[in-house]
Amino acid sequence: MTGNNFSSKMETMDKKGYTPLEIVGKREWREDFFSLFFHSPLLTSSLRSGHFLMVRDPDAPTLLSRPFSMGRLFHDEGVFELFFQVVGKGTESMARKRVGDTLSVLGPLGNPFPLEKPGRILLIAGGRGISPFLSALPVLAESKRDYSLLYGAKTARTLLFRPFLADFPVSYRTDDGSFGQRGLVVDGLSQEVDLVFACGPEKMLERVALFYKDLPTEVYLSLEERMGCGTGICYGCARKVRTDRGVEMVRVCEEGPVFEASRVVWDE
């Protein structure tokens, strides 16, 4: 009798795991913004706006993976984009990667935006919160939906992807008025919509939730929290959300990252 009933084939049979993916393209934007492009027909066809991926650099001194939503999806080439801002050790090491290097990627994770819900749609993006909408816009255009994007950033220099966005109905805002209207995105909200999908800084999301609080508009927010595992096992990413049982600490990676705004509890 032996306990060693083990073979490496059984290890991964029908199971999802980290996959090494080669970087097939890199783009250096400005102000510490980068895009990396990966070839994976499987991921490219299964990722939906709002999903995220856990990304790890096997050669970096970091241990934990970091969460990122994907940017554009290039279905013909089977290529997807990660768009990120350098804020610390993990993103720094990602920014140093070159075409031909590989990163370990796990996904798709989390629950996407319910784009299929009927009604007029307003997408709201603040800063790097544009990521999930880069894949949502072509889907909404294709299905001939009534939709528009409100996209804000600090200044014109960080209002990225404008050539790509030119094909879609977008209104721009910058804090300093250097492009589009001057002011915050939350000053440009419209009541004349049935569905709102928003991604961006916490303060912006809270004000979006507040604006639509007593209106019939359904609002969905993509929330961020520092993560350990991204797979629901460590409970590191929990935040206060209303559930059938009252207010609970709910995992952003497993039950989110997209939450109905009315369920989110904001701390003072």
Place this chain on the structure above:
Amino acid sequence: MSDLSFSIGPLRFPNPVVLASGTAGYGYELEPYIDLDLLGGFITKGIYPAPRAGNPSPRVYETPSGMLNAIGLQGIGMVRFRDEVLPFWERYKPPLGINVAGECPEDYARVVEYLDSHPRIDFYEINLSCPNVQTGGRSPSWFPEETKRILSTLRPLTKRPLIAKLSPHARSVEEIAFAAQEAGADGVSLINTFIGLAVDLKSRRPMLHNLFGGVSGPAVKPMALAMVYKVFQRVSLPILGMGGIVSGRDLLEFIVAGASGVQIGTATIVDPQAPLRILREASELLPSLGCDSLGELRGSLKPYR
């Protein structure tokens, strides 16, 4: 093929890879990533009598070669655990351990009493590192007397193996292990996390909302190995060793230091398939060390004289 099994009392573990409490959820979360039947064993998140919300976020932060966590023992409580989680485990074979938590000795007893009639439970791991509200937040496993008190309360309540999980912060971990043995424990597992702090220089805030957190991962491995070796010298109980195991090599080092089996924690958080990779690596490495079984390797450290 080599024999990787080991036993704690009458309970046989098919291989040495047991998933550590709090780093693998309740088990079902891992189903999309691994075949749970290939594990040597599984230990649940800490179970208190009542549900607990845990700490506000941020709850985790990466530290040099490790991580800091202050989840605050968030959990669904023993009633929902029995109704919602135990039925899931009836589909899988590996030994299932309940990590029993409490704020006072009575809490631990309530959990064991409530769950013990359930046939799927194989053993209890008593988390003696929980802050005790009666002693001003100090954890029982810092003190031999507290350790004894809790374990002797639990001993008459169950026939299943009781494993005492020890904190690295006791003045002498081997004395705590000895106290556990005297109180009737069937095994010890060590180590739980080290208390740590990370600082955000810009905001001068702690990186965790809770201020302090527990340090785990490769950073703690040398300290964990030393404690396993000391406890192995002091007590005859089987040891589940843990702290920073991320490879088959690490696993076998713990066996050499005296562990019967190991637990994998942070490595599973990093990659849900890591436990099975670690098992494969260890089983491939064992024959090259001239061993047919883990037992041959156990406690085989040869100090210089």
